[in-house]
Amino acid sequence: MKIRRLLLSFMLLLCLQFLFTISQTQAFIARHYTLQEVLAECSNIVFGTVTSVNQKRMTAKVKVEENLKGKSKFKEIKINLSTGQGNFPQKMMKKFKVGKPTIIFYKREGRRIPSLGHVDGTWFQTFAQDRSDKSRVWWNFTHIEIYMHRTYKGSTPDFQQVVRDTLAGRGKPSNKKSSKVESLAKASAGTVRVLVLSGNHFNVEFPTISAFNPVRAHEVVYQRTKDRNLPTLDHADILWLGQGEICEEKYRLTKKRERKIKAFVKSGGVVIVSGQDSDDDRSCPTGWIPASMKGVERQGRSDFEPTRAAGTLFSEPNEIQFGDVYLDDAWTKWSDKYTILATTNDGKKIAFATLKYGEGMYLITSLQNETSANISINHQIIENLIHFAVKWLDDKS
Numbered sequence: 001m002k003i004r005r006l007l008l009s010f011m012l013l014l015c016l017q018f019l020f021t022i023s024q025t026q027a028f029i030a031r032h033y034t035l036q037e038v039l040a041e042c043s044n045i046v047f048g049t050v051t052s053v054n055q056k057r058m059t060a061k062v063k064v065e066e067n068l069k070g071k072s073k074f075k076e077i078k079i080n081l082s083t084g085q086g087n088f089p090q091k092m093m094k095k096f097k098v099g100k101p102t103i104i105f106y107k108r109e110g111r112r113i114p115s116l117g118h119v120d121g122t123w124f125q126t127f128a129q130d131r132s133d134k135s136r137v138w139w140n141f142t143h144i145e146i147y148m149h150r151t152y153k154g155s156t157p158d159f160q161q162v163v164r165d166t167l168a169g170r171g172k173p174s175n176k177k178s179s180k181v182e183s184l185a186k187a188s189a190g191t192v193r194v195l196v197l198s199g200n201h202f203n204v205e206f207p208t209i210s211a212f213n214p215v216r217a218h219e220v221v222y223q224r225t226k227d228r229n230l231p232t233l234d235h236a237d238i239l240w241l242g243q244g245e246i247c248e249e250k251y252r253l254t255k256k257r258e259r260k261i262k263a264f265v266k267s268g269g270v271v272i273v274s275g276q277d278s279d280d281d282r283s284c285p286t287g288w289i290p291a292s293m294k295g296v297e298r299q300g301r302s303d304f305e306p307t308r309a310a311g312t313l314f315s316e317p318n319e320i321q322f323g324d325v326y327l328d329d330a331w332t333k334w335s336d337k338y339t340i341l342a343t344t345n346d347g348k349k350i351a352f353a354t355l356k357y358g359e360g361m362y363l364i365t366s367l368q369n370e371t372s373a374n375i376s377i378n379h380q381i382i383e384n385l386i387h388f389a390v391k392w393l394d395d396k397s
Contacts (some may be wrong), residue, residue: 032150032207035166038116042105044070045167047160048077050100050119058082058089060096062104068167074134077104079117079126083140086377087323088124091144095120101156103163113137116145121155123148146379150211184223184235192220192390193235198242199226200252204375205242205274205382212383215390228257230264238270238389243369247276247284247295258287266358268396270389275368278329290357293334293364296349300328300368302377303344304351310341313352313388318380326377327351328368338364361392 039045045068052061062077081089081096096119106115106128113128123145131137152159184193192215198205210222223232233239239261246252253261265271276295278284284295302323306314314320330349334340341352344366355362363385368374375382 032147035151035162038105038151039069039163039167041107042069043107044072044105045163046072046074046077046104046106048102048104050096050098050102051076053093053096053098055093058093060093062102064104068163074137076135078138079141080138081141083142085143088143088376089141092122092124092141095122095124101160103156103160113139115139116148118152118156118159121153123151143376146376147207147211150207153211184221184232187221187235188219190219192218192237192393194220194222194238194240194386195230195233195236196222196224196240196242197226197228197230197245198224198240200228201244201248202242202370204372205240205369208375208379208382209240209386212386215387216394218390220386220390228252230257230260233260233264233269236264236269237393238272238386239264241271241273243274243367244277246273246288247278249277250282251285253285253288255287261288262290262357265360265362268359270361270363270392272363272385272389273365275328275366275370284329289355289362289364291335291337291355293331293338293350296330296332298328298330298345298349298366300326301344302326304342305344305347306342307340309339310352311388312391313341313384314381316384316387316391318384320381320384324377325351325381326368326374327366330366331364359396361389363389 046064047066047068048062048064050060051063058081060079060081062079064072064074064077081092084092100119103118104115105117106113108130111130113130115126115128117124117126125142125145126139127142128137128139152162184195187193196206196209206224213220225232228245230239261271276284278295278297280297286293286295302325304322304325304327327344330344330351332349334350334353337355339354340350341354343349344351349366350364351366353364355364365385367378367381369378
């Protein structure tokens, strides 16, 4: 397991290094940029409209209609979406529709043009090589920018107005940042409170999880902790047990911690379980959940088969299909008390499942969220998991 994970991480690192060869664009991934910083970093900002989409060749053309910063020499921006990583080209093809407003932020660096775009509420990244004949320049898509929603999350037309107002000095961006509080106890009444146990082994989940706000018309506040004793759990509605926080090379919970998690669920809380580490000779223990199942080592994969019990998990707010998740070590030999939402290996292993216990619910997954590459695939199902949990709390009340 450990050797396989190191090899996989090395391969993913090589892919990321290839994708993020331009330092400025890599910086967008590394930290939370404010909109003012993005605007200052760009040499040009243009507004345009999608005028052409070729589904077969996976290309789109955007007519440049307004220069917000700098004077662009491009009358048209031609985007090659087929060059993107993973399943991002297919996802972006659904976003590019004729008539859709678009924003392109770019910076000229000699002949290199790194850029960020925004269309249909989605941030994306492209690179181009400048030429004297602008009509022959193609902007090659790399990936959806999964962290830029921390800078702005909303529709593209609304974003255009925010950009226009900000550049004109008519106030700060109105888009709210993700809600974070020093203590969940300080959250206002009616707010959904999410405690995220994460960061002891892997650090990529919380920036994505904490950006999802609001959820189903609820204000959501997130607090991250590395303390497996979960001292603030009594103030939470949802507990996210992050990648490897239960099992990573060895079992990490004490009997006291197990009892605390079970008592939280029994009293009405929801526990969402991210990926946990099992090996051929060491199954992840399950003392934290009151029904039997067995953790098993498994090769990473992206296929899954939903069941009729899945409800809205794979449809709200994102449509999740084959290839839209990355799964690793899984669960098998489960009790009939579980409700199976999706399986892998011809129904032999759990991909997603729920277990009702007392007044609450466990939401079990086999996701792997160890690296930014994993998160780039799983960020939409992570959002769906939060929505699924909040919906369950709404329905219960």
